[in-house]
Amino acid sequence: MLLIPCPFCGDRDETEFAYGGDAGTERPADPGAATDEAWTDYLCFHDNPKGPHREFWFHRDGCRRWLTVERDTHTHELGAVRLSRP
Amino acid sequence: MAAMQRYSIFSLLRGALSGHRGWQPAWRAPEPKSSYDVVIVGGGGHGLATAYYLARNHGIANVAVLERGWIGGGNTGRNTTIVRSNYLLPENQRFYEHSLKLWEGLSRDLNYNVMFSPRGVINVFHTDAQRDYWIRRHNGMRYAGIDAELLTRSDLARLVPALDLSPAIRHPIVGGVIQPRGGVARHDAVAWGYARAADALGVDIIQDCEVTGIDIQAGRVTGLQTSRGPIGAGRVGLAVAGHSSRLVEMAGIRLPIETHLLTATVSEPVKPFMDKVVSVAAAHVYVSQTDKGEVLIGGTLDGYNSWSQRGSPARLEDILSAACEYFPRVSRLRQLRHWAGVMDMSMDGSPIIARLPVEGLAMTGGWCYGGFKATPASGWCLAWTLANDAPHALNAPFSLERFRTGAVLDENGAGPVAWGH
Numbered sequence: 054m055l056l057i058p059c060p061f062c063g064d065r066d067e068t069e070f071a072y073g074g075d076a077g078t079e080r081p082a083d084p085g086a087a088t089d090e091a092w093t094d095y096l097c098f099h100d101n102p103k104g105p106h107r108e109f110w111f112h113r114d115g116c117r118r119w120l121t122v123e124r125d126t127h128t129h130e131l132g133a134v135r136l137s138r139p
Numbered sequence: 140m141a142a143m144q145r146y147s148i149f150s151l152l153r154g155a156l157s158g159h160r161g162w163q164p165a166w167r168a169p170e171p172k173s174s175y176d177v178v179i180v181g182g183g184g185h186g187l188a189t190a191y192y193l194a195r196n197h198g199i200a201n202v203a204v205l206e207r208g209w210i211g212g213g214n215t216g217r218n219t220t221i222v223r224s225n226y227l228l229p230e231n232q233r234f235y236e237h238s239l240k241l242w243e244g245l246s247r248d249l250n251y252n253v254m255f256s257p258r259g260v261i262n263v264f265h266t267d268a269q270r271d272y273w274i275r276r277h278n279g280m281r282y283a284g285i286d287a288e289l290l291t292r293s294d295l296a297r298l299v300p301a302l303d304l305s306p307a308i309r310h311p312i313v314g315g316v317i318q319p320r321g322g323v324a325r326h327d328a329v330a331w332g333y334a335r336a337a338d339a340l341g342v343d344i345i346q347d348c349e350v351t352g353i354d355i356q357a358g359r360v361t362g363l364q365t366s367r368g369p370i371g372a373g374r375v376g377l378a379v380a381g382h383s384s385r386l387v388e389m390a391g392i393r394l395p396i397e398t399h400l401l402t403a404t405v406s407e408p409v410k411p412f413m414d415k416v417v418s419v420a421a422a423h424v425y426v427s428q429t430d431k432g433e434v435l436i437g438g439t440l441d442g443y444n445s446w447s448q449r450g451s452p453a454r455l456e457d458i459l460s461a462a463c464e465y466f467p468r469v470s471r472l473r474q475l476r477h478w479a480g481v482m483d484m485s486m487d488g489s490p491i492i493a494r495l496p497v498e499g500l501a502m503t504g505g506w507c508y509g510g511f512k513a514t515p516a517s518g519w520c521l522a523w524t525l526a527n528d529a530p531h532a533l534n535a536p537f538s539l540e541r542f543r544t545g546a547v548l549d550e551n552g553a554g555p556v557a558w559g560h
């Protein structure tokens with residue numbers, strides 16, 4: 054069970070959160086101008102490391118803010134947690 | 140090479156009368172050769188089946204299967220063994236029905252009892268919308284010539300007496316569907332049966348051999364770096380399930396795959412009380428009873444990228460509480476074990492059985508949580524693809540390009556969210 058240290062709510066169970074996936078992806082700023090290639094990369098081709106991963110978590114049953122969490126996908130050790138949009 | 144010792148009622152009797160001292164090892168343990176025509180990475184069901192069909196269907200027997208641990212020790216040995224072909228999309232129907240037909244003859248084909256038990260796979264539903272969905276899906280199956288039946292509540296009461304059909308529970312069951320030819324098989328036997336049959340045709344099965352690099356010259360694969368030294372290869376097939384991203388990364392390729400955990404749990408053994416496989420839509424839980432009498436319970440993903448192979452206690456609680464809700468008698472059973480496997484979740488929920496953008500390199504992967512049932516057809520198709528350097532019509536839709544062209548196969552309509560399928 055993950056205990057995610059939310060900057061507002063403190064250590065909270067993973068069951069309070071919704072997972073948002075790879076935080077390394079960048080939505081193309083101007084969707085109309087983005088190439089198919091860039092869209093596909095954004096939608097489908099994400100980092101999948103066995104080790105440190107930067108990922109989004111939404112504190113659904115808490116402060117309802119999006120967090121960017123550093124987590125090791127192998128050991129589940131948690132690193133820095135910050136607001137995705139300060 | 141000694142001829143394969145065939146198993147039969149007579150060989151069993153002979154074994155019994157001679158104190159079981161005459162049995163040969165089911166496969167050899169050869170030293171790797173310096174090179175092979177084809178090297179398969181991954182000694183799960185898919186890799187072993189690929190090697191077997193390369194030798195049997197295509198006459199290519201100068202083949203090695205490299206497994207970093209022991210064969211069948213990956214997801215093949217961790218899964219809940221449900222075999223079915225109850226899909227909605229025509230591409231999936233054709234592929235999984237081909238697989239089911241191979242399952243039906245597999246024990247005879249391999250001369251090895253894989254204990255395929257077509258006991259019927261039932262899905263129950265709780266709302267009108269779910270009923271419409273399942274009827275549509277099963278009508279689609281019938282249209283494609285696949286067996287499918289609609290079940291009323293009284294059918295369910297007759298077929299699965301252990302199921303709680305009372306209207307008093309949180310999400311009462313209003314009906315169900317069944318694929319009668321679906322069922323379960325013995326997971327280890329599938330790996331061992333394919334290994335033994337492939338070995339008998341000349342395939343080298345090399346355990347304790349981890350692949351650490353892929354050699355590429357002028358855009359063509361030439362061999363592999365392994366923990367047991369370099370091994371040359373004319374062609375390479377990857378069948379490493381949850382580790383697909385890591386292997387293709389060695390060839391500089393990215394995949395539309397994320398690695399997630401799926402948990403299962405098994406109870407102490409009890410007398411037979413349920414001879415069907417039952418999936419409950421509302422709770423994402425599925426239950427069957429093994430031949431040993433254990434109640435085998437599976438559920439959904441943990442929901443976040445993970446390679447830990449441990450499984451979240453939160454998810455375990457979901458699975459068990461759902462099982463107790465729908466099968467009340469299960470609540471008094473002790474759980475013996477729970478475990479999790481690393482799932483290669485693809486972005487449309489369908490697999491990739493295809494050549495990769497390096498000459499001579501192909502893969503089967505992206506199996507999500509449904510690849511055990513695909514074992515025969517996945518091996519059959521990857522063998523074809525490696526032998527002909529082109530996909531068979533059955534696996535042509537399962538290309539890597541489809542994510543760029545938009546021809547995705549999103550059975551559940553969940554969109555490009557790996558953990559949403």
Ligand SMILES: Cc1cc2nc3c(=O)[nH]c(=O)nc-3n(C[C@H](O)[C@H](O)[C@H](O)COP(=O)(O)OP(=O)(O)OC[C@H]3O[C@@H](n4cnc5c(N)ncnc54)[C@H](O)[C@@H]3O)c2cc1C
Binds near residue numbers: 209379513
């Ligand atoms: C809990 C759970 C329940 C499931 N239930 C079902 C079900 O009911 N029905 C169904 O159809 N499917 C189910 N599945 C999915 C199914 O188990 C898999 O899709 C299928 O077994 C994959 O087979 P495989 O041969 O590709 O993989 P595996 O059996 O995992 O084989 C891959 C092998 O590759 C090896 N390997 C990895 N990296 C390397 C390397 N670098 N070098 C050498 N070898 C390497 C691994 O050690 C492993 O043995 C379930 C999975 C889990 C975890």
Ligand SMILES: [Zn+2]
Binds near residue numbers: 063115118
């Ligand atoms: Zn919070």
